[in-house]
Amino acid sequence: MDEGLQRFGVSMDSRLLSAFDDRIQAAGYTNRSEALRDMVRDYLVEHEWRSDEDVVGTVTLVYDHHKRELEQRLVEMQHDHTDAVICSTHVHLDHDHCLEVIILRGKAREIRAIAERLVGTKGVKHGRLTCTTTGRSLA
Numbered sequence: 001m002d003e004g005l006q007r008f009g010v011s012m013d014s015r016l017l018s019a020f021d022d023r024i025q026a027a028g029y030t031n032r033s034e035a036l037r038d039m040v041r042d043y044l045v046e047h048e049w050r051s052d053e054d055v056v057g058t059v060t061l062v063y064d065h066h067k068r069e070l071e072q073r074l075v076e077m078q079h080d081h082t083d084a085v086i087c088s089t090h091v092h093l094d095h096d097h098c099l100e101v102i103i104l105r106g107k108a109r110e111i112r113a114i115a116e117r118l119v120g121t122k123g124v125k126h127g128r129l130t131c132t133t134t135g136r137s138l139a
Contacts, residue, residue: 067123
């Protein structure tokens with residue numbers, strides 16, 4: 001066994017364990033250990049965001065590009081935060097709608113504020129911040 005791995009026991013109600021097993025099997029996990037490692041990583045990433053650590057996030061926006069000056073406002077907001085905006089990708093979904101994915105990096109509080117401003121821009125039909133980690137603190 002690798003010296004970096006440690007085994008531990010977990011006690012759990014049989015119904016809860018059965019539901020967990022069903023869910024992880026449906027998700028494609030081959031064993032409980034992999035599923036638990038992912039759950040622990042998610043928990044730790046959530047803590048990074050609450051602790052205002054250096055984080056990475058993606059903001060996904062869907063909007064009608066015919067809305068007057070909307071694209072220009074979104075670009076200006078990104079230029080206002082060149083220290084946090086790593087890159088953006090623009091996709092034409094159909095004749096009227098575009099999808100933009102903006103990758104942000106910085107302190108969690110700042111990234112949330114930028115994302116809220118982008119998502120809340122008048123004319124954006126749907127937007128979401130997906131929070132993740134720089135990976136430095138995870139094994």
